[in-house]
Amino acid sequence: MEIVQSRKKLLMFSFAWVLLWCLVFAISDRVLKPQSISYLNSPFLFSAYFLSCAFFYSGLLGAFQEVVRIVRKNSLPLLFLCLSFVLITWGIGFYFPISNEKIFEFIKSGFLYPHMTYATGFSKLADVLFQQLLILVFHIRVQEIMGEKKKIILFFGLVFFVLHVPLVVTMGTIAFLFIIPSTIAGFIFSFFILKSDRGIFYSLATHLFFYVVLGITLRYSNWTI
Numbered sequence: 229m230e231i232v233q234s235r236k237k238l239l240m241f242s243f244a245w246v247l248l249w250c251l252v253f254a255i256s257d258r259v260l261k262p263q264s265i266s267y268l269n270s271p272f273l274f275s276a277y278f279l280s281c282a283f284f285y286s287g288l289l290g291a292f293q294e295v296v297r298i299v300r301k302n303s304l305p306l307l308f309l310c311l312s313f314v315l316i317t318w319g320i321g322f323y324f325p326i327s328n329e330k331i332f333e334f335i336k337s338g339f340l341y342p343h344m345t346y347a348t349g350f351s352k353l354a355d356v357l358f359q360q361l362l363i364l365v366f367h368i369r370v371q372e373i374m375g376e377k378k379k380i381i382l383f384f385g386l387v388f389f390v391l392h393v394p395l396v397v398t399m400g401t402i403a404f405l406f407i408i409p410s411t412i413a414g415f416i417f418s419f420f421i422l423k424s425d426r427g428i429f430y431s432l433a434t435h436l437f438f439y440v441v442l443g444i445t446l447r448y449s450n451w452t453i
Contacts, residue, residue, distance in 0.1 A: 286364075299428070305426070321345050385414040
């Protein structure tokens with residue numbers, strides 16, 4: 229009976245977590261962007277939306293205090309990482325410019341980070357921070373329900389895959405640039421968060437590194453999106 233209740237609790241929490249995650253991105257895509265609140269036009273307002281959602285939902289899902297404790301514990305390396313990401317993004321865009329045709333390609337696709345300006349860097353950082361904080365919340369709560377770390381890692385990898393599949397609807401074939409790596413990343417993020425006191429730092433660093441590599445690849449290769 230206890231096992232059945234634990235599984236039910238796990239499924240209910242996971243469903244709520246996925247629903248809140250999707251809601252945030254649905255509002256971003258269907259409400260904010262039509263009002264010109266986006267990566268390029270309103271990066272600070274756009275970023276404030278994602279960061280406020282992250283902390284609001286961490287409280288709603290019952291993990292706010294633990295999230296704050298972990299973030300404070302890793303505050304200096306996290307701050308250094310965030311500043312480095314924005315500066316690297318801006319630096320690549322400023323010192324190694326691309327053609328207007330390539331920029332238009334990114335704008336048309338809706339995937340703006342490879343434009344690599346301070347605005348897209350700052351907005352992408354907030355977007356990724358939201359994701360990482362929600363991932364942290366997931367692991368904090370699921371550990372209370374399912375104690376075995378190996379099972380949590382496998383379960384989260386599956387959840388993260390399912391979470392990214394709907395991107396095909398909004399992004400088309402470009403979505404597979406995220407779905408395939410995200411499936412692998414789900415296991416990596418989970419491993420870091422569960423196995424290390426600096427897990428949130430390593431997880432965030434991996435996530436941001438992926439976007440820098442992807443951005444550079446799309447900027448300077450013949451790939452089209």
